[in-house]
Amino acid sequence: xxxxxxxxxxxxxxxxxxxxxxxxxxxxxxxxxxxxxxxxxxxxxxxxxxxxxxxxxxxxxxxxxxxxxxxxxxxxxxxxxxxxxxxxxxxxxxxxxxxxxxxxxxxxxxxxxxxxxxxxxxxxxxxxxxxxxxxxxxxxxxxxxxxxxxxxxxxxxxxxxxxxxxxxxxxxxxxxxxxxxxxxxxxxxxxxxxxxxxxxxxxxxxxxxxxxxxxxxxxxxxxxxxxxxxxxxxxxxxxxxxxxxxxxxxxxxx
Amino acid sequence: xxxxxxxxxxxxxxxxxxxxxxxxxxxxxxxxxxxxxxxxxxxxxxxxxxxxxxxxxxxxxxxxxxxxxxxxxxxxxxxxxxxxxxxxxxxxxxxxxxxxxxxxxxxxxxxxxxxxxxxxxxxxxxxxxxxxxxxxxxxxxxxxxxxxxxxxxxxxxxxxxxxxxxxxxxxxxxxxxxxxxxxxxxxxxxxxxxxxxxxxxxxxxxxxxxxxxxxxxxxxxxxxxxxxxxxxxxxxxxxxxxxxxxxxxxxxxxxxxxxxxxxxxxxxxxxxxxxxxxxxxxxxxxxxxxxxxxxxxxxxxxxxxxxxxxxxxxxxxxxxxxxxxxxxxxxxxxxxxxxxx
Numbered sequence: 111x112x113x114x115x116x117x118x119x120x121x122x123x124x125x126x127x128x129x130x131x132x133x134x135x136x137x138x139x140x141x142x143x144x145x146x147x148x149x150x151x152x153x154x155x156x157x158x159x160x161x162x163x164x165x166x167x168x169x170x171x172x173x174x175x176x177x178x179x180x181x182x183x184x185x186x187x188x189x190x191x192x193x194x195x196x197x198x199x200x201x202x203x204x205x206x207x208x209x210x211x212x213x214x215x216x217x218x219x220x221x222x223x224x225x226x227x228x229x230x231x232x233x234x235x236x237x238x239x240x241x242x243x244x245x246x247x248x249x250x251x252x253x254x255x256x257x258x259x260x261x262x263x264x265x266x267x268x269x270x271x272x273x274x275x276x277x278x279x280x281x282x283x284x285x286x287x288x289x290x291x292x293x294x295x296x297x298x299x300x301x302x303x304x305x306x307x308x309x310x311x312x313x314x315x316x317x318x319x320x321x322x323x324x325x326x327x328x329x330x331x332x333x334x335x336x337x338x339x340x341x342x343x344x345x346x347x348x349x350x351x352x353x354x355x356x357x358x359x360x361x362x363x364x
Numbered sequence: 365x366x367x368x369x370x371x372x373x374x375x376x377x378x379x380x381x382x383x384x385x386x387x388x389x390x391x392x393x394x395x396x397x398x399x400x401x402x403x404x405x406x407x408x409x410x411x412x413x414x415x416x417x418x419x420x421x422x423x424x425x426x427x428x429x430x431x432x433x434x435x436x437x438x439x440x441x442x443x444x445x446x447x448x449x450x451x452x453x454x455x456x457x458x459x460x461x462x463x464x465x466x467x468x469x470x471x472x473x474x475x476x477x478x479x480x481x482x483x484x485x486x487x488x489x490x491x492x493x494x495x496x497x498x499x500x501x502x503x504x505x506x507x508x509x510x511x512x513x514x515x516x517x518x519x520x521x522x523x524x525x526x527x528x529x530x531x532x533x534x535x536x537x538x539x540x541x542x543x544x545x546x547x548x549x550x551x552x553x554x555x556x557x558x559x560x561x562x563x564x565x566x567x568x569x570x571x572x573x574x575x576x577x578x579x580x581x582x583x584x585x586x587x588x589x590x591x592x593x594x595x596x597x598x599x600x601x602x603x604x605x606x607x608x609x610x611x612x613x614x615x616x617x618x619x620x621x622x623x624x625x626x627x628x629x630x631x632x633x634x635x636x637x638x639x640x641x642x643x644x645x646x647x648x649x650x651x652x653x654x655x656x657x658x659x660x661x662x663x664x665x666x667x668x669x670x671x672x673x674x675x676x677x678x679x680x681x682x683x684x685x686x687x688x689x690x691x692x693x694x695x696x697x698x699x700x701x702x703x704x705x
Contacts, residue, residue, distance in 0.1 A: 193560055209548050215648045228558065229556065
């Protein structure tokens, strides 16, 4: 097995007349934590959503574990996958959203067991057991029967992380996981993400949390205007940025 | 938070002894209405035109009970048809295919835009417009020729007419329900590897039901009453037409109108109970789940109470130090989260 977990080559994407991604190249190694930074509208969230084909791409290619995402290759031509095939590809890619997107009509436990039971056809009792373990792991063992409305934002996001982990993914995508949280709740979510990173999970994190990027990330990618401006270790990108645009951005957020 | 609590004086001030605001005109109106109502009841009980003995005689008449059953059957069969066709139309209106979208729009436009009575007359004339139903391939001799009037009984013509008219309304109700779901919900389901149908069944529909059920309950009640128009087909075994036919023979229409009204009211009352049960079932996970508005208000007051009137216990309690970590804070955050949505 190659060392490369995710590889994106020359990815382009437009929404109508707006050219959002203008040729993104990125490689993420197995077990790596990769942070995507950049001003809003730089295309980092869109790029993240292309990795599990929540958005289709216009040109280029994205591979996870060497498998083309969202398309099937027939000679020179690409065919878009059927929804069921795309869904199957997503089973091993967990995603955490800015607005949590928990299912409000299910308890925390049901949110976590839902996908294993209905998608993977796991035994209900086993899924339940595993969900309780996951809730313990994110520090919410006592909230198993709470509905999302009864939880704080930070607790909801931790349940959302547990829900994604229930499918035993080997890649986790985080789309600004702390941007919708009150400042005092950010820490509890970042702590869970940190311990996940320490367990060896491959993670791609779109974030504005510079502290997290510096402390946890193996690589940092700075995007602006739909292109990768700078890529390297946190030290290289955050402490000694080479590019004017990176410097300008960092001076505003740090 | 703890500072504020401490700042509140320990001794509670005396409650205000205010005389509540009086509403003399409101009270007068209430008395007047009670008087009028009593007068009406006493008068109606004695008035001969209502013919209460005849009312009692026909209320449980076998023909009337049968007709009530037919009306119920018409209501539910037409509603089932309407829901099925309505869901199909709603999904068609949301697809990317412009032809399917346009056809769904056209069907809704037509059936919502013409009176149901006129539609029922049309369906009744179906067997004279299309006298035979030919089965076979186009431009070839049909394999089988059926007389329309023999194949489709008037009962099913009535069901068909009512269902198709209602489907146009149900389509819009279902569509509103589907559109009420945050796109983030389907995205989260997709990201978990759930397919379209699974997402619909487990995520979208259970949540959409909360929006769909109240107007659908109204539609069922409205359908029950609309069945009285099937005489246009002409189908004459429903509750209203049947009681009218009986009174045409007895020349005593008023007690039979009362009989029909009582039966309609009985059914609508049962439906209203069923609707509120369903609404409770699908409000899982909502704020104040299962609580009536009145109980919820009382609960709110109880929640606020300790903040407004800090009791000695609150002040005495160790602030922060002994409390579970961040518990109070997250509760507050949870509340604002819920309110914002």
